Amino acid sequence: MSSNKSANENNGKRSGRISLTSTVLKVKMLLIIAVVVTLYILAVIATDSNPIRVIEGFEHIWNFVKDDLFPPNLDYFTRVWEPLLETWNIAIFGTTFGALLALPVSFLAAGNITTNKYLYRIFRFIFNIIRTVPEVILAVLFVALVGIGDVSGILALTVLTVGIIGKLLSESIESIDPGPIEAIQASGGNKLQVIRYAVLPQVLPQYVSYTLYSLEINVKASVILGFVGAGGIGIILRQQLAMFNYDRVATIILTIFIVVTIIDFISNRVRERLE
Amino acid sequence: MIEFKDVSLVYPNGFKGLKNINLKIEKGEFVVIVGMSGAGKSTLIRSINRMVQPTSGQLIVNGRDITNLKDRQLRGLRTNVGMIFQSYNIVKRMSVLRNVLAGRLGHTGTLRSILGWFPQSDLQLAMRNLERVGIDSKAYQRASNLSGGQQQRISIARVLTQEPAVILADEPVASLDPPTSHKVMKDLKKVSKEDGLTTIVNLHFIDMAMEYADRIIGLRDGELVFDGPISEVTPETFVEIYGRPIKEDDLLGKDDEPEEVDLEDVVK
The missing domain is CATH 1.10.3720.10 (MetI-like)
Structure with a gap:
């Protein structure tokens, strides 16, 4: 029992706060996220099609369904x-x-x-x-x-x-x-x-x-x-x-x-x- | 009928599975091979039906050196040498009877077997063998519906239906509980004596080996360290084979009292 306790104390002293993920992994993940977001932004710029245009387009779709198909x-x-x-x-x-x-x-x-x-x-x-x-x-x-x-x-x-x-x-x-x-x-x-x-x-x-x-x-x-x-x-x-x-x-x-x-x-x- | 002449086997990774084995097994013998895991028990047994390939020496089965057989001759050898496995190796989704009939494949033409046209005599044989191991009432059930001991009996019926001269059994009861292990071993011994088959069984439990064997072969690090009838076996024999004192774990135990077995009692 007592040896257990001292082992715990040792662990506590060793490095203060313990993080679940390693620093290397965190940096990697951040980099990957940055690359993906950049690709999205580049795609929007290159094709000149942004989410606002898509939302505006919904009206046309709705009109097509309501007036033409129905x-x-x-x-x-x-x-x-x-x-x-x-x-x-x-x-x-x-x-x-x-x-x-x-x-x-x-x-x-x-x-x-x-x-x-x-x-x-x-x-x-x-x-x-x-x-x-x-x-x-x-x-x-x-x-x-x-x-x-x-x-x-x-x-x-x-x-x-x-x-x-x-x-x-x-x-x-x-x-x-x-x-x-x-x-x-x-x-x-x-x-x-x-x-x-x-x-x-x-x-x-x-x-x-x-x-x-x-x-x-x-x-x-x-x-x-x-x-x-x-x-x-x-x-x-x-x-x-x-x-x-x-x-x-x-x-x-x-x-x-x-x-x-x-x-x-x-x-x-x-x-x-x-x- | 089976003779090892200076047989060695070195695996591609350099591990020496068998070292200069010399051994002669007569027709109708019930031989148990003992040794620790890694001692070469499986390698020895699988050399006989060439599931592994010895790298030097001669291995005579039925008067013929089998170390260099090719395709058709190799299948001929395997038709004559049946095998039972630790994990049964049956198809669990298939019916019991179909699994047993698979033992006839070596005797059946390719086209016939692909179409499933087995002669009625084969079906009779399969059913008779299921009867001998006491599971004929389950013939049309899915193999997966049967217990472990019954599944191993399917594989015994399969190997009998193959009508071989030799049966190799590689740790046949290692996946079963002690009482079931004894029942399956009794069945195996019974049928192999009835049919006069040469049977070679790998076991790692000392007491089991003593109970069922006519003759014990001890392997240690790929070398033959003991070979003799059970009457010649002494407690020291197993110390020699295992290379260390015998422990409780090396014993399976009797049908009912798995715990208290004294080695002195087992080995007279």
């Missing part, structure tokens, strides 16, 4: 549902093809399965490249390659999906319990048997979850794809915008909003149940 032309819905179905089809085919392609490729991009360093790095690199390309650019590319229509939309979403699932799934594969892999190898199983009986059962729920997540993204993305001619509801959205038929535009936006919300809701519920 009320939506609900009769127009009879012309909306067909391209909407096309958008859904593009999304579901793109997701399906992408998910099927991504599965085998994910194993090639997982370091614990693909022991060949170069092969592994090449596939990692491909996934990273795919994910830097925005889906609109992919769509433009495929429209140029195969022409205007659904096919280019499906192809663009397939590539997008391979990028999303491939990246996420290969990381899931790398974080599995290595024990079963060891067990299958020790029992004389080959690589494919290791994948089928030690790896796949461990990542299957994630694979389904990532596929549903891709579907959510793809439904939204396929709306945009129509703008560049890759099929779906985006095409009529662009047409009606160009003709200033804002009551029709409002119907299209409202429909997209409802459908996307429903799909996201169902998908989220299913994914929650997948652990």
Whole structure:
């Protein structure tokens, strides 16, 4: 007891007030904050767009919604549902093809399965490249390659999906319990048997979850794809915008909003149940 | 049937796992390897199915030097030498029966196994082995629903379904409580005697080793310091193997009274 007390006193004497963070860390943090704030200020000066202008702009947005978009032309819905179905089809085919392609490729991009360093790095690199390309650019590319229509939309979403699932799934594969892999190898199983009986059962729920997540993204993305001619509801959205038929535009936006919300809701519920 | 001829193993970082091991294990023996952690027990066992690669010497399994086997021959060796692990190494999300059937992979063609088309005889074999370790009623449950002792029994059933000639068990009961440890060891000994399997088990509890082994092999710093039937084991033997006096921690304890075990009693 007494020795404890003296130790405490010693600590107290040593340096007076004790700070939780070191001085070096404090200086570093201050510097980082200063740099970030400076970048913001420079951005405002360079683009001549300051918060006041944004706030003033709200009025225009409000007027646009109140006068132009409202009320939506609900009769127009009879012309909306067909391209909407096309958008859904593009999304579901793109997701399906992408998910099927991504599965085998994910194993090639997982370091614990693909022991060949170069092969592994090449596939990692491909996934990273795919994910830097925005889906609109992919769509433009495929429209140029195969022409205007659904096919280019499906192809663009397939590539997008391979990028999303491939990246996420290969990381899931790398974080599995290595024990079963060891067990299958020790029992004389080959690589494919290791994948089928030690790896796949461990990542299957994630694979389904990532596929549903891709579907959510793809439904939204396929709306945009129509703008560049890759099929779906985006095409009529662009047409009606160009003709200033804002009551029709409002119907299209409202429909997209409802459908996307429903799909996201169902998908989220299913994914929650997948652990 | 298993013979180490001057086998050494140096790990890439320079650590000497095994130093000039000479050892012969006959068919049907139940051998326990004892030694402190880091003494080379795992390395010795894993050399036999080439999960690690000896750096010199010859290792004869079934009349054949296995130190240089490649892919297909290596898988052939491993099909014949089953393994049980400390952490069970089963897939917890998979059903018990599926886990046990995974033991057949070495005997099953790639396409067949990918599609899950196991012959009915394999399923019968798997179920029979589950019965032998007393968990056949759990065949269709998820492995994660079973207790630790039952999960280790899944892996015993899996290794039996593999129909090997040799079973290697690397600290099979180190993750289990004392009573369960005894039950699992009894099961392992029972089935390996019934099938006439050569069984090599790593254990670090002295009393357990004495209770189940036919023969004890002692390792210390990668060297073989004792090899003989349990009748030749004296209390001094373990002092020699451990390189220090024996402590309470080196004993697991009996089924019910884990505390009071005297080394003099354990080693007659």
